[in-house]
Amino acid sequence: xxxxxxxxxxxxxxxxxxRDFPVLxxxxxxxxxxxxxxxxxxxxxxxxxxxxxxxxxxxxxxxxRGVHTLSQEATDGYEQxxxxxxxxxxxxxxxxxxxxxxxxxxxxxxxxxxxxxAGSRFALGPGDEVCVTEMEHHSNLxxxxxxxxxxxxxxxxxxxxxxxxxxxSDLDGLVNERTKVLSFVHQSNLLGTVNPVDVLVRRAREVGxxxxxxxxxxxxxxPVDVAALGVDFYVATGHKMLAPSGIGMLWxxxxxxxxxxxxxxxxxxxxxxxxSGSTYAPAPERFEAGTPVISQAVALAAACDYLSALGLERVxxxxxxxxxxxxxxxxxxxxxxxxxPDSTVSRGSAVSFTVEGVHPHDVGQSLDxxxxxxxxxxxxxxxxxxxxxxxxxxxxxxxxxNTEGEIDxxxxxxEQVQAFWKA
Amino acid sequence: xxxxxAQTGPESLYQEIILDxxxxxxxxxxxxxxxxxxxxxxxxxxxxxTLRVQVAxxxxxxxSYDGQGCSISQASTSVMTDLVIGxxxxxxxxxxxAFLELMQSRGALEPxxxxxxxGIAFAGVSRYPARVKCALLGWMAWKDATAQAVAQDPxxxx
Numbered sequence: 001x002x003x004x005x006x007x008x009x010x011x012x013x014x015x016x017x018x019r020d021f022p023v024l025x026x027x028x029x030x031x032x033x034x035x036x037x038x039x040x041x042x043x044x045x046x047x048x049x050x051x052x053x054x055x056x057x058x059x060x061x062x063x064x065r066g067v068h069t070l071s072q073e074a075t076d077g078y079e080q081x082x083x084x085x086x087x088x089x090x091x092x093x094x095x096x097x098x099x100x101x102x103x104x105x106x107x108x109x110x111x112x113x114x115x116x117x118a119g120s121r122f123a124l125g126p127g128d129e130v131c132v133t134e135m136e137h138h139s140n141l142x143x144x145x146x147x148x149x150x151x152x153x154x155x156x157x158x159x160x161x162x163x164x165x166x167x168x169s170d171l172d173g174l175v176n177e178r179t180k181v182l183s184f185v186h187q188s189n190l191l192g193t194v195n196p197v198d199v200l201v202r203r204a205r206e207v208g209x210x211x212x213x214x215x216x217x218x219x220x221x222x223p224v225d226v227a228a229l230g231v232d233f234y235v236a237t238g239h240k241m242l243a244p245s246g247i248g249m250l251w252x253x254x255x256x257x258x259x260x261x262x263x264x265x266x267x268x269x270x271x272x273x274x275x276s277g278s279t280y281a282p283a284p285e286r287f288e289a290g291t292p293v294i295s296q297a298v299a300l301a302a303a304c305d306y307l308s309a310l311g312l313e314r315v316x317x318x319x320x321x322x323x324x325x326x327x328x329x330x331x332x333x334x335x336x337x338x339x340x341p342d343s344t345v346s347r348g349s350a351v352s353f354t355v356e357g358v359h360p361h362d363v364g365q366s367l368d369x370x371x372x373x374x375x376x377x378x379x380x381x382x383x384x385x386x387x388x389x390x391x392x393x394x395x396x397x398x399x400x401x402n403t404e405g406e407i408d409x410x411x412x413x414x415e416q417v418q419a420f421w422k423a
Numbered sequence: 424x425x426x427x428x429a430q431t432g433p434e435s436l437y438q439e440i441i442l443d444x445x446x447x448x449x450x451x452x453x454x455x456x457x458x459x460x461x462x463x464x465x466x467x468x469x470x471x472x473t474l475r476v477q478v479a480x481x482x483x484x485x486x487s488y489d490g491q492g493c494s495i496s497q498a499s500t501s502v503m504t505d506l507v508i509g510x511x512x513x514x515x516x517x518x519x520x521a522f523l524e525l526m527q528s529r530g531a532l533e534p535x536x537x538x539x540x541x542g543i544a545f546a547g548v549s550r551y552p553a554r555v556k557c558a559l560l561g562w563m564a565w566k567d568a569t570a571q572a573v574a575q576d577p578x579x580x581x
Contacts, residue, residue: 359493361468361493361554362437362493362494362495365437365551376468377468377469382469391469391470391491391492392468392469392470
């Protein structure tokens, strides 16, 4: 992936986009809100809010259960949402499992593998390996640590280079004939790094490892085509891509999903239930035990439609302009250090940084006084902080509604913060 | 726009007393002798403190610490050492409870300067729920270590 040309963004009407997001007109602590915490969670446009409200107001019922009209309309809405999300990611209808968030999706895969009987293609045991990277969000790390603990498999990981990239120098050693699963992040939530999926997938294919790609930070920000990526599983979450919280998604190759054991048991995921035992429905129902997140799925589909109408290529180009401006501005501030790639090449809009002499929490609190929202802390990626020798970072992450003027407000704000804390 | 005007008012988070303790922390650095050493972390932000206490004759003889964290957590730990060192354990626990109560007050409590001294500067922190845990990090470490020290030696039990 290469950096997109800034001039492509000139056709992008960011002011029109902003009018779709009511919260952006808020005043916070006496200043117009500058929301730069999008890698944590994004805001929702009126189109998404309206879609959810219309569904709940007129068509809501439980799904897959009744013969009455509302039940059918609700089921249609829910299943249409599945089709929309599938098309958005380049997959098929039956390959999308709705979850409550991305975390549940990783756990679904890890627990399903853990439930596989010995000898199954999914089963792990001593001698088997799971490979991740040092830049994983805790949600794509801890479930694999737990799986390895339960099964006796070994967890391995790619280290990171000083400039915030994966160190692939031992690619063939880390992904080898013992590797059963390779699970890694598409775009790092802390560093902003976009990883070379093709290189990793090629090696995984050579050794027969299954590949899970964490798309929580890529689906909102770039065109995604799971078929082109060549992975086996892809995970994303609604609330980072203009949809409500409470809805996440797992895409998996149908052939794999149908062969995997269930994760959670309950209603909806069964075929025949007898007191002596049960058989299970095919995917995706097999992995959606209980009443699912219904209206949030409908809202997620509306968010996908919104993003598709805007064009992810244009969103990506717009963000590249903002990221370039931010990186350039941060470079000019003495004592500010970017943790992650210092260019827009193979990089997303999440920019972590430290300010010499000022703890990230104090940076964030001081910026809030100026109406500027950034995230501070370890961003659920504590090993990354440890790798770069910082206890925490401040992170500014822009999205489709942010402007160059807002980036400038952040940079001016950081100068103010430095002045305040210098005394 | 100005950070300074917003952040130095009487209602603000960053009181001058807090900034003073942050820049020039009291009793910082791990010392011997000590009875108990604890390590407390704030898992949501990564702040951490290693803290030692020495208790003898029912009195807090010494508290020393090292750690990393934001201005609120570092200054609060500094103020805490001023308040508890040399105090009877039960009197120091009263101060700890008073500070905890202040932190949980959401700005609705007028702190007692006779009890909390410089600690009253943290009254504003209670209006920032996300920062309360920062202010409590050192205090909770001290309470933990002191309880262990007292339990180790029943004669120290006040």
